Amino acid sequence: MMRIAYFGPQGTFTEQAARALAPGADLTPYETIRLALAAVREGGADAACIPIENSVEGVVPATLDGLSDGPALVAVAEAVLPIRFSVLTRPGQAEIRTVASHPHALAQVREWLEANLPDATAVASSSTAAAAVGVVEGTFDAAVSAPVAIEHYPLEELVTGIADVDDAQTRFLLVRRPGELPAPTGADRTSIVAAAENRTGTLAQLLAELASRAINLTRLDARPVRDSFGEYRFFIDFEGHVAEPRIVDALSALRRRCQLRFLGSHPRADGVPATVEPGAGNQDFLDAQAWVDAVVKGEHA
């Protein structure tokens, strides 16, 4: 049975994503994203399920840093979940002075908290479910958690279904040690980390390699390299699969310009097919290569 490490404890959105991505798998919660990734790197788990980005609050920095440092891991699948929260308290709790959650979750209900619990202090916890555990233990008075958390902890729902932004969504990844890649589907996402030299125009040149091949970006984030102030790594997601000729061409061009780490090619959860412009499809790249090969062999002029 597949062993999955997930960002826990029990009752996180990430646990729901892990169940959706690997039905019937053996799931083990880890307190931090870093520890879940370490379990895969050290062989204690076959894969890890972690949040990567939220439509309201953006990327999850611990995931980006965890994927770019340490032995390579690659994403093989993704899931997107709608995100609405419950506020959980101990049964009979009258006064709410502290309300805890993962910083990403607090950021998604800031307006609701200001309007409905204006006197409560928001406190960051390691995850939405860790906040629920803290309420059970008496550390906090309320937790902003995934609605499923109520099934795991002896708490009461003050309110459910809250979100400052309707249709908020979080994307989760299933990551493994490098190995066989999922097959291309025509609706894939490829992720890389690019460490470019700090010179004028470097980022623009990297992006131009993708733009000139009509490859559509789906995300671009910068994170500091951490050991040198002012230096950044760029996390670039784009449409397509590394097994496609047009993506091979783009990646080899990028590789000539900078240090790259490949973070995987996998089907998109929304199934949206890659946009391919005239002259920039896989067959166009194959035809062009065949023409050049023929020229080299002296078959064409």
Ligand SMILES: O=C(O)C(=O)C[C@]1(C(=O)O)C=C[C@@H](O)C=C1
């Ligand atoms: O999985 C959880 O419940 C988490 O605590 C993580 C996380 C996140 O990091 O974005 C996941 C989804 C929600 O957007 C809020 C929190």
